[in-house]
Amino acid sequence: MKEILTPVIFLTYTGVLFFPCSGHRIERSTSCAQKYQVIPNHSACLQKTAIATDSGISDEDKNVIVSKHNEYRSVVNPPAVAMAKMSWDDEIAMIAQKYADACKGLVHDGGRQRSIPGRFSVGQNLASASYDLDWAGVIKLWYDEVKDFTLGGNNDLMKVGHYTQVVWATSIKIGCGFAVCGSTRSYVCNYGPGGNLDINNPYESGSACSKCPNSCDNNLCDCQGKACENGGTMDFNACACTCKPPTTTYVGPSCQLNCTGQKDRSYICGPQFTPAMCDRFTNVPQDCPTMCKVCPYAGIGFAAPDGGQEPVKSNTRLSILTTMIVLISFRLIF
Ligand SMILES: *[C@@H]1O[C@H](CO)[C@@H](O)[C@H](O)[C@H]1NC(C)=O
């Protein structure tokens, strides 16, 4: 078990005034699905700050983000035996966007706070700029850390952590968010399933695509957007998942979580360990879905009282108003 370490990138050290975001005053909102509400401070439940403007990502930029990542993934040197072709994921992107709108600057949210309960843990790259940097430029900055990287070497996480996330072989899904926060632009990309653990070995080297000849497209294993959830492992040649046991808990072609009759079986879920483990270790929510409240809320077919759906997004004006009310009520309380 390893903790996920997530570095930040500082584009500007001096001469830039970072707007003092009211991040620590953000209230949890109930405008998020119940599976997120049960996780303390989940980013999906953050409210948009009043200073966040111009938020969101155009379809054009989504294409740039995905294709730039795939371009860099296809040219890794030495080549990769099985480098997954990335595709966009709306749920990952929704959480990244909520986090961008919270205007936290270059501070990462917690691994648990950005994870997707019942699907997978999620990695993250951040960037912040005082000028209008386009997405291709942001991803290039992350990729350019390649100059300090040696595959299998003894790399410095703070120097190469963004690069290793960009080329993490099994992170097959990406979703990003963007907001202008006062005078700062905030870029958030989240990656699932999360990885970036052994940063010296983001992928296995060998002849390109040699472990996925059947799905190979331009040096990438193209499984048409399919991902394995809940710790399932992908056979990138067959594009098929091998789910973790027990077979009644992780079911179907993508290893969806079945909470019916679920009991935590692993020794790490016992009373000798505490639910705090759910926050610290990415495998614990998978292995102990009941202790970590992933079950029943993220199980297949779970019906929340409100249907468990994301409510229709309120318009910007309304959410600004809501944030102001929250801030005023804080003033009254403190
Ligand atoms: C949630 O956020 C609040 C306010 O930032 C903090 O005091 C609290 O410790 C957080 N709880 C968890 C479980 O992260």
Ligand SMILES: *[C@@H]1O[C@H](CO)[C@@H](O)[C@H](O)[C@H]1NC(C)=O
């Ligand atoms: C979910 O688990 C229950 C109890 O173990 C089992 O009866 C049921 O068949 C499972 N559902 C699926 C879709 O596998």
